[in-house]
Amino acid sequence: MGGRGTGARAPLPGRRGPAAGASGTQRLVGLDMARGTALIAMMTTHILPTFQQDPTTLLWSATWVGTSLSGRAAALFAVLAGVSLTLGRVPAAHNRLGLALRAGVIAVVGLTLGLVEVNIAVILVHYALLFWCALPVVGLGRRALGLLAGAWILLSPVVAFLVRPALLGPGPSPHLAHNPTWEDLGDPGRLLADLMVTGYYPVFQWFAYLLVGLWIGRAPLTRASTQVGLLVGGVAVAVAAKTAAWSFLVPLGGINALMATDQAAIWPLRAMLEANLSGVDQVGTWWWLTTAAPHSGTPLDLLHTSGTSAAAIGAFLLVARVAPLVRTGFLAPLAGAGAMTLTLYSLHVWALSWPAVQAAGVEQEPLLAVHVAAALALGLLVQANGWRGPLEALAHRATRLGLAAGRTTARGGPRGAPPGRSG
Numbered sequence: 001m002g003g004r005g006t007g008a009r010a011p012l013p014g015r016r017g018p019a020a021g022a023s024g025t026q027r028l029v030g031l032d033m034a035r036g037t038a039l040i041a042m043m044t045t046h047i048l049p050t051f052q053q054d055p056t057t058l059l060w061s062a063t064w065v066g067t068s069l070s071g072r073a074a075a076l077f078a079v080l081a082g083v084s085l086t087l088g089r090v091p092a093a094h095n096r097l098g099l100a101l102r103a104g105v106i107a108v109v110g111l112t113l114g115l116v117e118v119n120i121a122v123i124l125v126h127y128a129l130l131f132w133c134a135l136p137v138v139g140l141g142r143r144a145l146g147l148l149a150g151a152w153i154l155l156s157p158v159v160a161f162l163v164r165p166a167l168l169g170p171g172p173s174p175h176l177a178h179n180p181t182w183e184d185l186g187d188p189g190r191l192l193a194d195l196m197v198t199g200y201y202p203v204f205q206w207f208a209y210l211l212v213g214l215w216i217g218r219a220p221l222t223r224a225s226t227q228v229g230l231l232v233g234g235v236a237v238a239v240a241a242k243t244a245a246w247s248f249l250v251p252l253g254g255i256n257a258l259m260a261t262d263q264a265a266i267w268p269l270r271a272m273l274e275a276n277l278s279g280v281d282q283v284g285t286w287w288w289l290t291t292a293a294p295h296s297g298t299p300l301d302l303l304h305t306s307g308t309s310a311a312a313i314g315a316f317l318l319v320a321r322v323a324p325l326v327r328t329g330f331l332a333p334l335a336g337a338g339a340m341t342l343t344l345y346s347l348h349v350w351a352l353s354w355p356a357v358q359a360a361g362v363e364q365e366p367l368l369a370v371h372v373a374a375a376l377a378l379g380l381l382v383q384a385n386g387w388r389g390p391l392e393a394l395a396h397r398a399t400r401l402g403l404a405a406g407r408t409t410a411r412g413g414p415r416g417a418p419p420g421r422s423g
Contacts, residue, residue: 027221027222027317027320028087029320029326029331029335030227030313030316030317030318030319030320030321031080031083031084031087031221031313031316031317031338032334032335032336032338032339033316033319033320033331033334033335033338034076034080034312034313034316034317034338035076035077035080035338035339035341036334036335036336036337036338036339036341036375036376036379037076037312037316037334037338038073038074038076038077038080038312038338038341039077039337039338039341039344039345039348039375040337040372040375041069041072041073041076042073042074042077042345043348043368043371043372043375044065044069044073044368045065045066045069045070045073046120046348046349046352047352047364047367047368047371048063048065048364048365048368049063049065049066049364050062050063050065050066050070050275050276051063051066051268051271051272051275051276059268059271060268060270060271061271061274062271062274062275063275066271066274066275066276066294067274067275070275070276070294070295071276071293071294071295071301071305072294072305072308072309074123074201075209075305075306075308075309076305076308076309076312076313077123077127077341078127078130078206078209078210078213078309079209079210079212079213079216079306079309079310079313080213080309080313081127081130081131081209081210081213082134082209082210082211082212082213082214082215082216082217083213083214083216083217083313084213084217085099085131085134085138085210085213085214085217086214086217086218087217090403091138092134092138093138093139095399095402095403095406096135096138096402096406097402097403097405097406098398098399098400098401098402098403098406099131099134099135099138099399099402100131100132100135100402101398101399101401101402102131102395102398102399102402103128103129103131103132104128104398105391105394105395105398106124106125106127106128106131106342106395107124107125107128107129109124109342109346109391110122110123110124110125110126110127110128110179110180111125111180111181111182111184111185112182113179113346113349113350114178114179114180114181114182114184115181115182116349116350116353117353117358118179118349118352118353120349120352121179121199121200121201121278122179122180122349123200123201124342124345124346125179125180125195126195126199126200126201126203126206129195129196129203130203130206130207130209130210131210133203133207133210134207134210134214137211137214138214140214141218142215142218142219145211145214145215145218146215148211149208149211149212149214149215149306152207152208152211153208153212153299153302153303153306154299156204156205156207156208156302157205157289157297157298157299157301157302158289158299159204160197160202160204160205160297161282161283161286161288161289163197164197164198164281164282164283165283167193167197167198168198168281168283172190173190174190174193174194174197174198175194175198175199176190176191176194176199180194180195200278200295202297205297205302206297208302208306209302209305209306209309212306212309212310213309216230216310216313221317224318224321226314227314227317227318227321228314228318229314230310230311230313230314230317231310231311231314231315231318232311232314233307233310233311233314234306234307234308234309234310234311234312234313234314235307235311236307237303237304237306237307237310238303238304238305238307238308238311239307240303240307241292241300241301241303241304241307242292242300242304244292244300245290245291245292245293245300245304248287248290248291249273249287249290249291252290254287254290254291255270255273257285257287258273258285258287258288258291261284261285262284263280263281263282263284267279267280272293273291273293274293275293275294276293276294276295277291277293277294277295277296278295282296292304319331332380332383332384333376333377333379333380334376334379335379335383336376336378336379336380336381336382336383336384337375337376337378337379337380338379339379339382339383339389339392340378340379340382340388340389340391340392342389342391342392342395343378343389343390343391343392344375344378344379344389346391347374347378348371348375351371
């Protein structure tokens with residue numbers, strides 16, 4: 001869903017220029033593979049359970065999906081969105097109107113998908129809002145982006161922690177309790193509160209991912225040293241964040257403080273700290289900010305998932321350097337799926353709403369296999385024919401429309417208009 005900018009074929013939008021060299025092709029293939037992997041990982045978290053309950057003890061625990069994929073897949077999408085804004089013959093910094101229109105297309109798709117009955121959190125409206133929030137910063141240099149990303153990771157969760165009690169106080173609930181739809185536009189205050197702070201993908205904290213992606217995108221991604229640095233550095237940051245969280249919760253006793261909160265009486269908190277903390281109102285104690293739980297939006301969570309995202313990007317860029325894999329087309333299905341994630345994600349969500357899929361007794365593993373196989377096959381078909389996905393084509397047209405409008409404005413109006421004169 002991130003796209004490669006206006007100059008390269010990808011989700012949201014683009015086409016590779018004819019002069020793109022081997023190193024540029026490797027970079028684009030690697031990023032598309034990372035995006036395709038994020039798509040499959042999100043499909044997995046949507047279809048397979050992230051929690052399981054012991055029938056004897058009735059205690060809840062995290063599944064392998066919850067401990068390995070939850071939080072990391074969506075974060076990788078958001079980081080790749082930031083990377084995409086730096087790519088193409090006309091990066092987003094030189095086509096802000098196109099970026100705004102492109103985000104509008106994503107928002108329209110997201111609000112429409114919100115109408116289908118599914119038991120998953122659709123990310124697209126949040127994704128569009130992230131793009132709109134990026135408009136003031138897409139032109140910053142790499143050093144400024146790095147400093148801003150670091151500050152955002154550390155400070156935005158603290159601000160959200162301070163604001164959250166006011167939002168959750170007396171009065172209408174700031175939780176939508178459903179995916180954003182067109183009807184929610186009639187209550188913009190509640191919609192914005194859910195999208196920014198209290199919802200499944202709190203844009204206020206998640207903006208850090210976009211900044212990290214912009215910072216990564218400003219790096220020389222075709223260099224092997226950069227790719228190794230992303231892989232090694234990302235792993236180191238991810239491990240350090242989880243280690244710090246464990247130190248706060250176990251030796252320093254943070255877990256005891258959290259288990260003493262009202263939320264622990266409502267939720268299976270120990271399992272949720274491992275798999276998904278979304279839905280838990282993190283209020284009452286500062287110890288909430290010491291966790292690295294998936295979807296907690298804490299500094300250590302943002303740091304950990306930024307690290308795993310950077311490592312994944314570095315790893316896939318390195319894989320794309322293996323010439324035999326590229327020549328034989330072995331990487332094409334995954335890269336093809338990654339090049340049209342907006343369309344494939346939307347189809348995936350829509351397909352999960354089918355009555356036959358929601359009927360009791362449907363086996364989850366075969367269902368996941370069907371969705372993954374369909375995504376890889378459709379991605380390969382579209383890429384082999386040099387097409388764009390239909391939603392990617394729509395977003396590309398919106399981007400091009402913004403670029404054309406910007407050029408017209410820069411020329412100062414219709415050609416031939418007489419210049420102004422001082423009086």
